[in-house]
Amino acid sequence: MQLPKLKRYQKxxxxxxxxxxYPVLDLLEYQKEKVLKVFVKKEGLKSDGISEISNxxxxxxxxxxxxxxxVDRIAFKENTYVVGVFEKYDTVLDNSRNHIVLVNPSNAxxxxxxxxxxxxxxxxxxxxxxxxxxxxDPMVVRSTxxxxxxxxxxxxxxxxxxxxxxxxxxxxxxxLDGSMDIRDVEFNEPFSFVQGxxxxxxDESYKDLGQSIYIPHSDEVDSLNLSVATSIGMWExxxxxx
Numbered sequence: 001m002q003l004p005k006l007k008r009y010q011k012x013x014x015x016x017x018x019x020x021x022y023p024v025l026d027l028l029e030y031q032k033e034k035v036l037k038v039f040v041k042k043e044g045l046k047s048d049g050i051s052e053i054s055n056x057x058x059x060x061x062x063x064x065x066x067x068x069x070x071v072d073r074i075a076f077k078e079n080t081y082v083v084g085v086f087e088k089y090d091t092v093l094d095n096s097r098n099h100i101v102l103v104n105p106s107n108a109x110x111x112x113x114x115x116x117x118x119x120x121x122x123x124x125x126x127x128x129x130x131x132x133x134x135x136x137d138p139m140v141v142r143s144t145x146x147x148x149x150x151x152x153x154x155x156x157x158x159x160x161x162x163x164x165x166x167x168x169x170x171x172x173x174x175x176l177d178g179s180m181d182i183r184d185v186e187f188n189e190p191f192s193f194v195q196g197x198x199x200x201x202x203d204e205s206y207k208d209l210g211q212s213i214y215i216p217h218s219d220e221v222d223s224l225n226l227s228v229a230t231s232i233g234m235w236e237x238x239x240x241x242x
């Protein structure tokens with residue numbers, strides 16, 4: 001793939017950016033065949049992280065270029081010293097593993113935090129119902145700190161389409177008025193933890209799709225943040241496995 005003139009990211013692009021040393025290192029380790037080129041600012045050349053990136057690029061034959069004006073032009077943060085340009089790619093969810101399912105997530109930071117938590121808690125498969133925030137948005141990539149490149153992810157037109165493909169999964173919708181406290185639920189694997197949109201959650205129809213779950217919390221807040229609730233669910237599962 002030949003690189004066009006690079007500018008600030010747009011969803012229509014067939015490529016995206018990984019900003020920062022840690023995301024670029026993970027990109028090079030887990031998706032190196034998708035890397036198109038790495039650019040670095042002059043003042044970053046002496047840092048240990050970028051030196052490691054440079055060595056990997058040299059070893060793998062990946063183009064590496066010092067280009068301070070370009071990094072400044074496409075970065076969304078001032079303290080960005082390195083960027084990996086990579087081709088967007090598709091992955092397949094593992095039917096035998098547990099899934100995280102997000103119904104129309106709308107916040108890039110939440111999505112990125114969830115992906116990072118997935119890796120931390122041993123989850124590797126993410127289903128996203130459309131419409132949903134663009135997982136290749138550099139803000140998402142940056143907030144995952146490179147974890148994006150370690151997981152499988154796939155978009156679906158609807159939850160019905162997803163559920164039809166993974167009939168062997170037990171469904172656990174997380175809802176404010178769920179019928180069972182998460183501490184009392186017996187997880188039957190493989191399963192799908194289903195979380196709704198940040199503003200609306202899941203509608204009532206999801207109560208009929210599996211065992212609905214609620215996470216108990218004080219009356220001083222209406223609900224938990226999406227990334228927090230999803231992380232609590234994964235932690236509760238991991239806690240029982242140990």
